Amino acid sequence: MSPELLGAWVAAGLTLAIFSFLYRDNPFFKFGEHLYIGISVGYSLTLLIFNFMIPKWWTPLFREGRMSLLVPTVLGLLIWTRFFPRFSWLSRWAFAFIVGFGAGITIPRMISNFIFRQVESTAVPLVSRGPGGVSFGWEDLSNFLIAFGVLSVLTYFFFSVEHKGPIRPLARAGVLFLMVSFGASFGYTVMARVSLLFGRMYDLVEYSSRGYGYATLILLGIMVAVFSAQALSKRREGE
């Protein structure tokens, strides 16, 4: 059996095993699920050790003698003291470094990119000014909708003032904008999930051909036979 053929049988079998959960929870699904988790962790650990820890930590520190690497090594080891209640306070030094470094790097960049740049792109002119005077085109309408949408949604989430009087319609408009946003997100999510379905269907159809030894059809047949036999034996037990 060629590696490609073996791969096709494994892929078809595992896909069908995972899909079998749609019928009900069963050992095929459990096997596929556990294998997936195990392989993911094994693959990640292997890459971490051989592509990162050995060339970037072990070799420079222990073979080339780069002593500066002792600092992150000690900080990393301190985190493990969490497992020993008597020494767990030592882990705070490592966490203090992580939090301090993380906050210092992240906060200014987050404010700059997520707040200032977004406010800048929201606070745009609502009308166009040209040689012919002031006009209001499609782009201006789009700008207006963005600005109005931001204001109304912020109003909806502003709970310090009761949503009564003139605030009420603005907050209601905010709800409408939120609904449209959720609808668009959900539509995109459906599209994404269908894409995943397509991905597996494409492979299953491909592997059902003669070139792959009818892998999908045979494995599907086996699963259906097992489920039918199980259902039959349960029915007999009930009788």
Added chain:
Amino acid sequence: MRKLADKVLSMDRRVIYLLMAAAALLPFVTGPLGLPSRVSPEVKAVYDRIESLPEGSPFLISMDFDPASKPELYPMAEALVRHAFRKNLRIIGMNLWVTGSGMAEKILSDVAEEYGKEYGKDYVYLGWAPGATNVILGLGQDIYKTYPKDYYGNETSGMSVLEGVRTLKDIPFMVDLAAGDPGIETWVVYGKAKSMAGGCTAVIAPGMYAFLNSGQLVGLIGGMRGAAEYELLLKEMGKATVGMDIQSTTHVLILGLILLSNFAFFSTRRRG
């Protein structure tokens, strides 16, 4: 009528799964449906940006996804790499998702073989390194210190594909293909690339439009639809184009089921 409405409302979910499977298989039986498609401006912007790059320019593609998002992002990555090789750009590939490391390597090596490109001269795959934020910050300071070796263990210094490239600022254009975090947002915040575009799964696409609107991204390829549009621009029918037929059949089914269940719900309610 009431009986039918009740049956619809209490339909076994497995019937819906079977109907979905049938709708998804339909285009495989009937062949391409040939439905018209249109290229959106945000996808065209990515294409135009790559077209505008002079031959031999370095182009960074970070494939931050894993096999779970393969149907959406794999065709997108293939289309982008094809485009870059067609334009004779020097491709620098990398990834921030450990479980997608091998898949990203396969994309680059497969397409490179198709175009007869040479490793180390026309393209390089830097692979994965832990700590996405630090990796991106490191690339902004020194690529060779962040990636002293590539995915295969070769020294990166002296590689002709990286000639004239020391930091992210030396790369005129980059695309991040992301399935989540770390992804486009991480690159936007920490990357400081000269010019950047994004490609992402449909789930996270709506959230990325804010960066497009603010000019932090020059273009955006969203989900399988975006990938199909890119294939259309390249005039190459790939998996994403085929997948759009399935999108159409399943979406018609979903709409039909929503209408049917609403009709059944309101008809039972009206009769009390």
